[in-house]
Amino acid sequence: MSKVDALFETCLRLGDTALVMGQRLAEWSSKAPTVELDIALSNHALDMIGQAQLFLGYAGRVEGKGRDEEALAYHRQDFEFRNAMIAELPKGDFAFTVVRQFLFASFAEAFYERMLASTDADLAAIAGKAEKEMAYHMRHCGEWVVRLGDGTEESHQRAQAALDELWPYVHELFTTDDVDQAMIEKGILPDASTLKEEWLAHVKAVMARATLSLPEDDWMPSGGRTGQHTEHLAYLLAEMQVLPRTYPDAKW
Amino acid sequence: MVRPETSKNSARAGEVWAVLDQVMDPEIPVVSVVDLGIVREVREEGGALDVIVTPTYTGCPATKQIEADIRQALDKAGFEEAGMQISLAPAWTTDWITPRGREQLKAFGIAPPEGKAGKRALFAGDANVTCPHCGSRDTEQISEFGSTACKSLWRCHSCREPFDYFKCI
Secondary structure, eight states: OOHHHHHHHHHHHHHHHHHHHHHHHHTTTTTSSSHHHHHHHHHHHHHHHHHHHHHHHHHHHHHTSSOOHHHHHHSOOGGGOOOOGGGTSOOOSHHHHHHHHHHHHHHHHHHHHHHTTOSSHHHHHHHHHHHHHHHHHHHHHHHHHHHHHTSOHHHHHHHHHHHHHHHHHHGGGGOOOHHHHHHHHTTSSOOGGGGHHHHHHHHHHHHHHTTOOOOOOOOOOOOGGGTOOOTHHHHHHHHHHHHHHHSTTOOO | OOOTTOOSOOHHHHHHHHHHTTOBOSSSTTSBTTTTTOEEEEEEETTEEEEEEOOSSTTOTHHHHHHHHHHHHHHHTTOTTOEEEEOOSSOOOGGGSOHHHHHHHHHTTEEOOOSOOOSSOTTOSOOOOOOTTTOOSOEEEEESOOSSTTEEEEEETTTOOEEEEEOOO
């Protein structure tokens, strides 16, 4: 794989994960438990989609075949998506959504903080924006994890169920393959595998406050970042892509 | 007014700054894009003018509107040839809101950002926010998100009024 291909692939991984996380959050618009949370989750969705725009826009420029962020978001199929699988799992209940956003944001905040020092000026610039936003998500959703976990019997049970279901999927965030290695060696990408210890310590501390128990490490599915997905992604894309696919030249 | 990185402020660049001073934020129509720190630089190189702008939040829906408003104002003032560039780095921060911008926010009923945004500390957000209506420090946060991505919702215990707070980032 050439350097250009590896960089393109990297941008897709970053952009697709942000995009699919954003689409799941956007599913809460008009359906959240309270109006404040409706606004909060929609704002989180906007941040994620904004980051996706930047990553995918850059991916298009790196590829150099005339595809922009819109083409990449709306005119690729599920097996061409490179998001981590944790992003595509259905939104579930409110507990599932905030636990996922907390687990992901805690990873992403640390990852983008390292990416500020990327030798690739575009990725470093995007990291500067994304890092601030992820810090806010981490705090906001972390507070909700504590409220739900240390709340009523039902909210505790739902938060614990969410954590149990999500746990196998967190590990993929810290995996690295040949594409990542090529980028790490050039100083373009931070090494995600080195962030797990720090991430785990932070997550543990918040879960302790939330009176939630950390699940045992068991099966660790991965493959989303190379295009192997759960059955959920195709349905998400069908909804997200229907308009531009049905009316290809439609303008907002 | 703080104008970071103003390159050799020529008369023409000065005129452009004056035009941009009149372009208001679409969501907060009393504060200009200059006072919000969105306009980073007016660059003049070899007779060509370039306006450098930076988005606030990556997903801020007002970004496109702001760019269009700036373009329109430049065209109207006879600077059709001036270019506009979007720059992500360094990332926009509320520290770039000018003192005048902060006063205008307050007069509009929005509390300007105070201190630094917390990162990992839970429940340790912006602890003391001054009520823009009565000046009391006895206030509390109602919601981490307000009417736009950049604001959170607060209430004042002294005058009992709710208000928007411009979050620190």
